[in-house]
């Protein structure tokens with residue numbers, strides 16, 4: 001695997017903005033296990049053909065579990081700090097819908113730096129279905145948004161998506177490994193022009209061109 005050998009740019013510490021930071025390594029194994037099991041549960045519920053007695057029993061059990069877990073909620077904006085393969089680190093919101101470590105609805109997509117930008121792989125099931133057997137177009141945009149945002153953040157500094165234009169070239173199938181890549185093309189003041197792609201078996205199914213606008217970080 002190729003990694004970015006350029007010196008890492010100075011990245012802001014979210015704590016300076018009042019945001020709590022959790023080290024990825026400090027997320028308890030039990031929470032990771034719970035997140036994975038709930039992810040499976042969501043998929044099973046979405047597809048179940050169980051009888052009504054079983055459904056009612058399951059709903060009561062889950063109501064009970066929900067009440068037990070609904071304690072000491074995290075502050076909105078809680079960040080997770082992740083060590084990356086190139087020895088640098090990144091911050092992301094811990095409940096990010098695409099990549100959040102503690103979000104059972106997230107695929108999740110974890111991106112790593114490469115010589116060109118970022119790369120990750122993810123396989124999506126029926127939770128992300130739009131047309132029969134295919135990934136929902138909004139989710140394709142979400143995956144690409146995450147990729148261009150991360151590429152921009154790692155190459156420059158964190159920003160918000162100002163523009164995201166997606167070309168849907170081929171249907172993107174469920175249950176197939178999706179290769180997600182993104183790379184910064186150029187920067188212009190606070191604007192970062194980024195391209196992202198989804199490939200299936202080497203063929204591009206969707207491509208995005210985005211403008212990220214870097215947030216102004218006080219000195």
Ligand SMILES: CCCCCCCCCCCCCCCC(=O)SCCNC(=O)CCNC(=O)[C@H](O)C(C)(C)COP(=O)(O)OP(=O)(O)OC[C@H]1O[C@@H](n2cnc3c(N)ncnc32)[C@H](O)[C@@H]1OP(=O)(O)O
Nearest residue numbers: 012014017091145146149150153158160161162163189213
């Ligand atoms: C503290 C540490 C945190 C760490 C954190 C790390 C996170 C790292 C992982 C990230 C991974 C997440 C990936 C998901 C990323 C989202 O999902 S972001 C959420 C969706 N996006 C939004 O909500 C953005 C909403 N829009 C806005 O807030 C504002 O319009 C913007 C985009 C911040 C720009 O506003 P502004 O800062 O006032 O900037 P402004 O002066 O208007 O424009 C600056 C430049 O951008 C241009 N521009 C502005 N809007 C546009 C546009 N729509 N089209 C074209 N050009 C535009 C302007 O023309 C101007 O260009 P120049 O004059 O320099 O040529």
